[in-house]
Amino acid sequence: MSINKLDQTDHKLLEILQQNAKITNAQLSKEIGLSPAPTLERVKKLETLGVIQSYHAQVDRxxxxxxxxxxxxxxxxxxxxxxxxxxxxxxxxxxxxxxxxxxxxxxxxxxxxxxxxxxxxxxxxxxxxxxxxxxxxxxxxxxxxxxxxxxxxxxx
Missing domain, CATH: 3.30.70.920 (Lrp/AsnC effector binding domain/regulation of amino acid metabolism (RAM) domain)
Incomplete structure (x- = not known):
């Protein structure tokens, strides 16, 4: 998936998840204005397509x-x-x-x-x-x- 195929909601999802990957699906859905099921589907789609590659804990070295x-x-x-x-x-x-x-x-x-x-x-x-x-x-x-x-x- 190229950046051209990402819509505004996908962009918002990526911005939010980069800031806080531990956010609950319920809170994420509130922040982007979708119900939880479509929100989860979008996140799964971004993961499947490799746009979201992984989630990490940032450790204080x-x-x-x-x-x-x-x-x-x-x-x-x-x-x-x-x-x-x-x-x-x-x-x-x-x-x-x-x-x-x-x-x-x-x-x-x-x-x-x-x-x-x-x-x-x-x-x-x-x-x-x-x-x-x-x-x-x-x-x-x-x-x-x-x-x-x-x-x-x-x-x-």
Whole structure:
């Protein structure tokens, strides 16, 4: 389903669910002005079509002992398909890598890595990331503070 096939009610549903995925169907139906049955049908349709992919609990990383966040630019040894695929396969096995983006610019990939502290981060880089055969170079930016970390998409 493309964005062009979403009507105003679908847009409103997505806005509300992104803000509060724990909202009850009864409350959701009140907010969009439909009865509960059609509201639930619309949500199920959006899930089935893959517009709504999943629901998550947002966890405070510091409260669970994850005090260091970094962005890491990774440059690969080459640009052949098997090099990229091998790197991505290995990076997906590292739980501390919470985001991996293929990018343009001075590197090939941008990773967001969360770790307990600097020494844990250093160990991760030395023993896992830099040990991936396809990695030629890395560059790290430590995130000092974050002022916006929205997971809400601006549905047009």
């Amino acid at each position: 510091e409260k669970v002992g994850l005090g260091v966040s970094t962005f890491v630019t990774v440059t690969l040894t080459g640009h052949k398909k098997q090099v990229t695929e091998s790197f991505v396969k290995q990076i997906n096995q590292i739980p501390e890598v919470i985001e991996c983006h293929h990018v343009t610019g001075s590197g090939d990939f941008m990773l967001k890595i969360i770790s307990k502290d600097i020494s844990t981060y250093q160990k991760l880089m030395l023993e896992k990331i830099n040990e991936i055969e396809e990695v030629a170079a890395t560059s790290t930016m430590v995130i000092l503070s974050s002022f916006k970390e929205s997971k809400v998409l601006p549905i047009p």
